[in-house]
Amino acid sequence: DTGVSQNPRHKITKRGQNVTFRCDPISEHNRLYWYRQTLGQGPEFLTYFQNEAQLEKSRLLSDRFSAERPKGSFSTLEIQRTEQGDSAMYLCASSLEAGAGELFFGEGSRLTVL
Amino acid sequence: QKEVEQDPGPLSVPEGAIVSLNCTYSNSAFQYFMWYRQYSRKGPELLMYTYSSGNKEDGRFTAQVDKSSKYISLFIRDSQPSDSATYLCAMLAGANSKLTFGKGITLSVRP
Numbered sequence: 741d742t743g744v745s746q747n748p749r750h751k752i753t754k755r756g757q758n759v760t761f762r763c764d765p766i767s768e769h770n771r772l773y774w775y776r777q778t779l780g781q782g783p784e785f786l787t788y789f790q791n792e793a794q795l796e797k798s799r800l801l802s803d804r805f806s807a808e809r810p811k812g813s814f815s816t817l818e819i820q821r822t823e824q825g826d827s828a829m830y831l832c833a834s835s836l837e838a839g840a841g842e843l844f845f846g847e848g849s850r851l852t853v854l
Numbered sequence: 855q856k857e858v859e860q861d862p863g864p865l866s867v868p869e870g871a872i873v874s875l876n877c878t879y880s881n882s883a884f885q886y887f888m889w890y891r892q893y894s895r896k897g898p899e900l901l902m903y904t905y906s907s908g909n910k911e912d913g914r915f916t917a918q919v920d921k922s923s924k925y926i927s928l929f930i931r932d933s934q935p936s937d938s939a940t941y942l943c944a945m946l947a948g949a950n951s952k953l954t955f956g957k958g959i960t961l962s963v964r965p
Contacts, residue, residue: 744897773953782860782942782955783898796952831897841886841946841953845897 744846746832752852753822760818761849765834772815773843774807775831783831789815790837822853857881860943860956868964873930877943877956880924884954886946887919889928891939892958898942902928933963 745764753759765772770791775783786805787797791812804822809815819826829850833843860877867873875889886905890898902917904910904926910917916929926945930937943956 775955780957782858782944782958785952785954788952795950798952833897837949840949840951841888841903841944842900843898843953845899847895847897 744832744834744844746830746846746849748849749847750850750852752854754854755824756821758818758820759822759851760816761830761832761851763815763817763832763834763846765814765832766844767813768836769834769844770812770837771835771840772809773833773835774815774817775833777829777831777848778827786817786830819851822851824853827851827853855880857954858943858945858956860959862957863959864962865959866962866964867933869933869935871933871963873928873933873937873961873963875928875930875941875943875959875961877926878924879926879945881945881947881954882924883947883951884945885948887917887926888944888946888953889915889917890942890944890955892942893939901941930961933961935963935965938962 747762773788774786777783789809804820807817829848831848833845889902891901892898907921914931918927940958940960942958
């Protein structure tokens, strides 16, 4: 297994555009997480899935953000009507249910909103 | 007050030094404590995982948890230039809760 894969690695977009990020987790992991990280800060929780069910969303996640994991495998994170404040690194991680603290992170997708 | 507070950085030490990294937390529900290491332009990777109060050692790394004081530490012995990275403490209340991270501290080990 090659680990958690995220695409694209870097996205530059203009304010108001929609962007979508994809995450392919480690195949046997049933949990998938999205975090956001800005410069000089730790990762901030956005949402997580167990299989295809979205179990928790951060209160900080505005309605412009939506995440899906349609078949319990890969996941997408879409940001609609992007704002400059959305510029960050979006990290995806996966884990086994039994290893909830042991997250395996991808290398992230960096979003720059101009 | 943030749930997890981490000592501010950055931190620069000479090779061979003993490094102490610390975090405090306010949420008594946290039961599991982790340290992640993040190299530049990479995702975090798990370094140490502890459950109970006490010490856990893995090679040059020792994780210490004091639940009564809500304080955790990571010690790095004989630090190496390859240890230069950002270190993030992280905490979990239960198996179905989210992992909460500290702000991270950037460590630089000078050859």
